[in-house]
Amino acid sequence: MITPWGEHELTRFPEDPRDPLRAWDAADEYLLRHLATIGDLDLSGTVVVTGDRWGALTTALAEHHPVQISDSFLAQEATRANLTRAGLAPDSVRLLSTRDxxxxxxxxxxxxxPKSLGLxxxxxxxxxxxxxxxxxxxxAGMVKEIHTSTLDLFERILGPTKTSLAEKKARLIFTTVDPELTRPRNPWPLTYSLELGIGPASGLAVTNYAGVFCADRLDIGTRFLLQHLPERTGPDQVVDLGCGNGIVGTAAALANPQARVTFVDESHPAxxxxxxxxxxxxxxxxxxxxxxxxxxxxxxxxSADLVLNNPPFHTHQATTDRTSSRMFADARTALREGGELWVVGNRHLGYxxxxRRMFGHCDVMASDPKFVVxxxxxxxR
Ligand SMILES: C[S@@+](CC[C@H](N)C(=O)[O-])C[C@H]1O[C@@H](n2cnc3c(N)ncnc32)[C@H](O)[C@@H]1O
Known part of the structure; x- marks a missing residue:
């Protein structure tokens, strides 16, 4: 990435030489170009960067010791790796999560x-x-990521807001802070109750921090998995892989009082x-x-007896099945012999x-016109 602050080689995390997707885009470049044109811009105070997907902005501005606030462990790891690659000490910036x-x-x-308006x-x-x-x-964002509702949030929470012309399908947002503004109440985290008739999770209250997958309603794939969870007893080591709001692992724990559940996700709000x-x-x-x-x-x-997984198929705006492949392969390693991986997915994803390739076989435990477990x-072997 070529910027007014120098040229940087950047990668996503985990690094994958076959990954054709870049670790920055036209919106990052536009934002950095714009900053360099603000004549009296003082970067000696506290510079905060949010939503920096793979650390491109944080790395480019590292000499000003920015504070990055991120919802994603992968984004933080990418930032650390990109700083190191640029010969910068990881502690030249402060990496905070959305929980800090x-x-x-x-x-x-x-x-x-970010993709999530709630976040x-x-x-x-x-x-x-x-x-x-x-x-x-x-x-900053790509034109397709910035909607009237996006600008409305800046306007209602911070102050008067306008946008730039689009350049290479990217757009900038400029807001003047209005200290007199009466801000609306922050609705996050959101809690909703699940409907009845969906197995052990029926009627449960689910807490959702901003940015978590499907924060305001139950995902239909998740619902299908909840309706067809394995019925097991005994001291199982269960993993809720890509746990999101944790409803799948919680349902498994309630269904089997002796199970010990590990919740795993790369998202801080999750x-x-x-x-x-x-x-x-x-x-x-x-x-x-x-x-x-x-x-x-x-x-x-x-070490695991049972892994439950509703895999992601989006990485930011890009559709990719690399994460699900890695999750399945890692699940196989994590399982003991005889241990089971249960996956829900859209039929067309071909899980x-x-x-079958990785485990030598695969059973369909439930199916409807849209989903399979x-x-x-x-x-x-
Ligand atoms: C489709 S959502 C499923 C969430 C939840 N299990 C449910 O069914 O509602 C996939 C989850 O995987 C998480 N995820 C994506 N990439 C991951 C990774 N590399 N490691 C761990 N979790 C990841 C996402 O943050 C997201 O919470």
Whole structure:
């Protein structure tokens, strides 16, 4: 990426030489170009960057010691790797998650517009008290990511807002902070109750922090999995892989009082949501583990009895099936012999083919016109 601050080689995380997707885009470049044209811009105060997908903005501006606020473990790892590649010490910037306290005073706020409107709303709400009338606020996104509702959030939470002309299908957002503005109440986290008739999760209250998958309603794929969870007893080690708000793992824990569930996700809001959902539904004393990380990459091999998975098929705006492939392969390693991986997915995603290749077989446990629940058992090779 060529910027007014220099040229950087950037990659996503985990690094995959076959990945044709770049770690930055025209919106990142536009934002950096624009900053360099603001004659009296003072970057010596606290510069906060949110929504920086793979650390491109944070790396480019590293000499100004920005504070990055991210909802994603993968984005934070990418940032660390990109800083190191650029010969910069990882501690030249501060990496905060959406669960951390926001810096008390913010002088420059750079917002890479996230895909989730709820995440943007919560981020702006949490940062707003740290802004002052002199804070420079610039947002950036691809044209297709910026809607009237996006601008409305800047306008209602921070102050008067306008946009730039589009360049290479990217657009900037300029907001003047209005300290007199009466901000609406921050609705996050959201809690909703599940309907009846969906197995052990029926009627449960689910907590959703901003940015978690399907934050305001139950996903139809998740519902299908909940309706067809395996019926098991005994001291199972269960993994809710890509747990989101944790409802699948919580249902498995309620269905089997002896099971010990590990919730795994790369998203900070997912971890917060899963902890809250599990505690609310299973009580304060039930044991569980909450692991933020890249799938099961660091999970003890051969230790899981059951892995439950509703895999992601989007990485930011791009459709990719790499994550599901890695999740299935890592699940196989994590399972003990005889252990089972249960996967729900849209029929057209072809997960059964992948599972058959990796596990040597795959059973269809439930199906409807849209979804399938698949089971793959780890057998000795
Ligand atoms: C389709 S959602 C399913 C969420 C939840 N299990 C449900 O059914 O509602 C997929 C989840 O995988 C998570 N995810 C994506 N990539 C991941 C990775 N590399 N490691 C761990 N979790 C990941 C996402 O953050 C998201 O919460």
């Amino acid at each position: 306290e926001v810096p008390e005073r913010v002088d420059v706020l750079l917002v890479r517009v 943007l709303e919560d981020q702006l709400q949490r940062i707003a008290p740290s802004l002052h009338p002199g804070t420079v606020v610039v947002g 971890m917060a949501s899963a902890e809250a959902t599990f505690r609310m539904c299973a009580g304060p004393d039930r044991e569980a583990e909450f692991r933020l990380g890249d799938g099961l990459a660091d999970f003890p091999p051969g 059964h083919e992948k599972l 698949l089971r793959a058992v780890k057998r000795a």
